[in-house]
Amino acid sequence: MSTHPTPVLQAIPSAPTRTAIRPGAPALIWISAGSAEATLDSSRWSLDAGQALWVPAGTGAVVRGADGCCVVPIRIREEDHQAGPRAPFVAAVAPHAESALLAAFTRSLGVLHSGGVRAADVLGWIGHPTAAITAPAMPSSPDLRRIAGALLADPTRSPATVGADHGVGASVLARRFRAETGWTPLRWRTRHVLGRAAEELRRGRRVALVAAEHGYGSPQAFARAFHREWGVAPSELAEQARGTVEARRGGAELGPQRNGYHIVIWVAVGSVQLNLDDRTALVRAGDIACLPAGTSCGFQAGADAAVIPLGWLPGGIDVGAGLIAHTDAHAPLLRLAAWAYADAEPITGGDPRIVLQTLLRLGEPNSIPMPIVDATYALLARLAEQPQDSRSAAELATQLGMPPAQLRNAVEALTGTTLATWRARTRMSWARRLLREGLHASQVAARVGYADAAAFSRAFRRAHGYSPRGFSKAQAQSAGT
Structure with missing residues (x-):
């Protein structure tokens, strides 16, 4: 492995930042250094280093960090889009929880092999281990509230049957329930029943008794349903509430994958094994490492490690592989990662x-003039946001006012691969994201630029070794464990 000179930490802006959190699933805003002001709807919050603000589901936020502030947004997985407390609160982050939140930040970016970040786990790390387990709210309209009451009164009856009794068709019922509660009628009833069961377990009632009273045939069936919904076993609930059981934390895994650009990672805590083609390398806390373009690469990290992606570099730059730098600085690198991946942008702008x-003291590839470099990066940025754009390389080059050969050479120098390969990988990245969100293969095919679902499925299988349906099934199983 090669070692580069000491990183130029002054290159990372310490200017005030602005971070926008769109309404959706809950989020945790952790201030790891400095101070910040957060605006949530009509409320304002002042935050200092070591504090974290819980942003409830469906709430937007704007966080303004002062000079030297490091804002770390941790977004909760979409499956938990209605989980957690419904009001914002500020918690102190204990030192022993910081490495867990660093690892959760990376998982929340969607770059690792995982089911995202669970609300229950994050709340546990900041001292609210069972706050995510709550019964969903009742519908707001009177007629739906009556139907909801009937659903709870007899859990054996289907929502369609109950809706028909009240003159509401199944599709209308599902649409209105989702609009008013965020859930389908069946999922709402399940969460409501298990939320009430959780309250009883917190009061010390036995699992078997709670299971029987809530319509489950056995404690085992109740435990499976409870764990699938909340990510914690019923028997653990009382212990978690007393703080005797820590939220679970698994190791991180990436790859193997082959990119047309270099991926730069920073090991913030612990140690990580890199896999680079047919060799392995160990990198430790403080190390900055490169997963090089064109190489089958990835890493495995233990439960005590936190690996933070810092960004990507053009494949045409000679960076090296494995360890490329070391520094004991923490806040500047975390600021860079949050800027590159979580939209915690300096108000002074920049790239x-x-x-x-x-x-890392690296320049652009010397063989490409800077105007061509800028134009090519702008084109790739547009294509990355519009994967359905199917124009040929010649058409794109004409739009940029350059010969096709010049565009081809620039793309290969900057990404380390051809435009066709780069586009295919970008489309597959989009495809994985959309499949995780629950879209059907035919919908994904149209969104990422394939003629039909069959062509998309063939491309997806070539890239991943299994079908889009197999991928969606594996993601669902991961989310339920």
């Missing part, structure tokens, strides 16, 4: 990729 290159 995190250029900052990363400057940090």
Whole structure:
């Protein structure tokens, strides 16, 4: 492995930042350094280093960090889009929980092999281990409230049957229930029953008794349903509430994957094994490492490690593989990662990729003039946001006012691969994201630029070794464990 000179930490801006959190699933805003002001709807919150703000489901937020502030947004997985407390609160982050939140930040970015970040786990790390387990709210309209009451009164009856008794068709019932509660009628009833069961377990009632009173045939069936919904076993609930059981934390895994660009990672805590083609390398806390373009690469990290992605670099730059730098600085690198991946942007603007290159004392590929470099990066940025764009390389080159050969050479120098390969990988990245969100293969095919679902399925299988349906099934199983 090669070692580069000491990173130029001054390249990372310490200017005030602005971070926008769109309404949706809950989020945790952790201030790991400095101070910040957060605006949630009509409320304002002042935050200092070591504090975290819980942003409830469906609430938008704007966080403004002061000079030197490091804002770390941790977004909860979509499956928990209605989980957790319904009001914001501020908690102190204990030192022993910081490494867990660092690892959760990376998982929340969607770059690892995982089911995302559970609300229950995050709340546990900040001292609210069971706050995520709550019964969903009743519908707001009177007629739906009556139907909801009937659903709870007899859990053996289907929502369609109950809706028909009240003159509401199944599709209308499902649509209105989702609009008013965020859930389908069946899922709402399940969460409501298990939420009430959780309250009883907190009061010390036995699992078998609670299971029987809530319509489950056996404690085992109740435990499976409870764990699937809340991510914690019923028997653990009382212990978690007393703080005797820590929220679970698994190791991180990435790859193997082959990219047309270099991926730069930073080991914030612990140690990580890199897998680079047919060799392995160990990197430790403080190390900055490269997963090089064109290489089958990935890593495995233990439960005590936190690996933070810092960004990507053009495949045409000679970076090296494995360990490329070491630094004991923490806040600047975390600021860079939050900027590159979580939209915690300095108000002074800039490009995190250029900052990363400057940090590592790297320049652009020398063979490409800077105007061509800028135009090519702009084109790739547009294609990355519009994967359905199917224009040929010649058409794209004409739009940029350059010969096709010049565009081809620039793409290969900057990404380390051809435009066709780069586009295919970008489309597959989009495809994985959309499949995780629950879209059908035919919908994903149209969104990412394939003629039909069959063509998309063939491309997906070539890239991943299994079908889109197999991928969706594996994600559902991961989310339920």
